[in-house]
Amino acid sequence: MAGHISPKSTYYAIFAALMVLTAITVAVAFVNLGSFNFPVALGIAITKATLVILFFMHARYSSKLTKLFVGTAFFFLAILLTLTMTDYLSRGMKTYPGGAAGSGYGVRTP
Amino acid sequence: MAEALTAHGDHGGPHAHHPDLQHHFDTLEQQHEAATLGMWLFLITEVLFFGGLFLAYMLYRVWYPVAWAEASRELDITLGAFNTAVLIGSSLTMAMGVRAAQTGKQRATVVWILLTMALGLVFLIVKYFEYKEKFEHHHVPGVNFMFEGPQAGPAQIYFSLYFLMTGLHATHMIIGFFIMAVIAWMAHKKRFTPEWYTPVEISGLYWHFVDIVWIFLFPLLYLVDRAGHFA
Numbered sequence: 001m002a003g004h005i006s007p008k009s010t011y012y013a014i015f016a017a018l019m020v021l022t023a024i025t026v027a028v029a030f031v032n033l034g035s036f037n038f039p040v041a042l043g044i045a046i047t048k049a050t051l052v053i054l055f056f057m058h059a060r061y062s063s064k065l066t067k068l069f070v071g072t073a074f075f076f077l078a079i080l081l082t083l084t085m086t087d088y089l090s091r092g093m094k095t096y097p098g099g100a101a102g103s104g105y106g107v108r109t110p
Numbered sequence: 111m112a113e114a115l116t117a118h119g120d121h122g123g124p125h126a127h128h129p130d131l132q133h134h135f136d137t138l139e140q141q142h143e144a145a146t147l148g149m150w151l152f153l154i155t156e157v158l159f160f161g162g163l164f165l166a167y168m169l170y171r172v173w174y175p176v177a178w179a180e181a182s183r184e185l186d187i188t189l190g191a192f193n194t195a196v197l198i199g200s201s202l203t204m205a206m207g208v209r210a211a212q213t214g215k216q217r218a219t220v221v222w223i224l225l226t227m228a229l230g231l232v233f234l235i236v237k238y239f240e241y242k243e244k245f246e247h248h249h250v251p252g253v254n255f256m257f258e259g260p261q262a263g264p265a266q267i268y269f270s271l272y273f274l275m276t277g278l279h280a281t282h283m284i285i286g287f288f289i290m291a292v293i294a295w296m297a298h299k300k301r302f303t304p305e306w307y308t309p310v311e312i313s314g315l316y317w318h319f320v321d322i323v324w325i326f327l328f329p330l331l332y333l334v335d336r337a338g339h340f341a
Contacts, residue, residue, distance in 0.1 A: 003142065003311065005212045006205075015202040022194050025329055026187065032337035041329035049322045056205045057318045058311075066146055073154040077161045084165055088172060 004061035014055045021048050130306035142308050149312040153319050160323055163275050167330060170267050177264035179335030181257070184249060185272075186240060190332035193236050194324065200229035201321040208314045211297065211307035219297040219310065226317065227290045230283055237280055244269070272331055279327060282320045289313050 025044040033040060054060040059070050128138055135141035171178045207222030248256035249269050257265040293313050296302065302310060 003212055003307075005209060008206070008209070011202055011205045011209070014205075015198065018198045018201075019195060022191065022198065022328075025333065026191050029187075029329070029333035029336040032339050034339055037333075037335070037337060037339065041333055045326050045329050048325045052201060052318050052322050052325070056201050056321075057315055062146065063143060066143070066150055069147060069150040069154065073150070073157040076154070077157050077164075080158065080161050080165055081168065085168060085172075088169055 004058060006055065006058075006061075010055060014051050017051060018048050128305055130303075138305055142306075142311075145308045145312055146315070149315045153315065156319060160275075160278065163271065163278065164326070164330075167271050167275065170264070170271065171334070174261070174264035174267065175335075176340050177261035178268055179340035180259070180261050181249075181265040181268035181272075182331065182334035183336070184247070185332045186243070187332050187336065189236055189240055190328055193233050194328045196229050196233045196236070197321045197324050200226045200233070201318050203229060204314050204317045207293075208307070208310050211302045211310040212304060214302075214304040216297055216300050216302065219302065220294055223290050223294040223297060223310075227287055227294065230287050230290070234280060234283055234287075237276065241273075244273075275327055275331070279320065279323050282323070286313075286317050286320055289316065 021044050025041055028040055028044075029037065031037075053070060059067060062070075131138055132141060135144065203222050203225040207219055207226060210216075210218035210222055244250055248254050251266045251270045251273065255266050255269070256262075290313065293310055296309060
């Protein structure tokens with residue numbers, strides 16, 4: 001049948017990479033990077049997830065239509081997270097003259 | 111696999127086809143493609159199902175960074191990391207199980223799937239002991255919730271999300287365990303061939319997806335602030 005058969009070595013290599021990345025994410029969590037701890041942890045998680053999707057889930061060898069479906073899942077997740085967070089993260093970021101500082105609304109008063 | 115071809119009585123010799131080919135598909139490739147696509151469509155809904163919880167997590171983390179840091183330190187990082195390794199291991203055995211099915215190794219398929227189930231079970235047992243510890247320390251949201259200091263309120267939100275997210279994930283693990291039991295049984299009954307192993311492949315997609323959810327849950331729940339930035 002059509003399915004791509006990956007060599008065993010590929011699976012062992014991906015497994016090793018995932019284990020190393022897990023060790024790195026635990027080690028790095030104990031280093032104070034300030035506000036960068038979170039993006040680093042998230043970046044490693046995204047890398048690990050990408051490896052699983054591409055190799056374990058065979059997305060790399062799938063048809064273009066399947067790849068589009070895979071992308072769609074994360075596209076909609078990105079919309080959900082990004083649009084909501086741009087709102088909440090930007091509240092109180094800038095207060096217009098006359099607006100109450102930290103009120104989170106930046107209301108311009110006449 | 112000429113011997114596997116059967117001529118159905120209703121349309122005779124020239125239309126002989128593989129016994130696992132459904133009548134509404136032209137080829138096994140097309141049938142496999144449709145099944146894979148259908149599974150991914152389901153996984154899209156799963157991504158957004160968990161996505162809502164991840165969004166709630168992000169919002170409350172932005173609002174209560176100190177509570178998140180303090181509450182997160184109550185989790186056992188050793189058990190969390192151990193379970194992460196166990197699940198990654200189960201993804202490897204799953205991938206090897208699919209490979210064994212692809213290459214027609216029936217016995218190996220059964221063994222790899224059983225190993226996957228065993229690792230899944232190890233994960234759930236560790237999770238049970240983690241939950242038990244939460245109950246003993248009164249970290250379960252509700253009337254008996256207790257948390258030292260001024261962050262008790264938002265810390266309860268953290269633990270609500272902890273139980274919701276890990277609970278939903280564990281539910282998926284339990285469902286996956288039973289799916290794998292069926293797959294192992296089918297492999298034992300020699301239902302799969304290199305031409306047709308679709309159930310192994312798409313159940314594998316589900317199993318890997320559940321692994322990916324944990325890949326995100328582990329750093330988000332266990333590794334919030336181990337360096338003491340918000341201490």
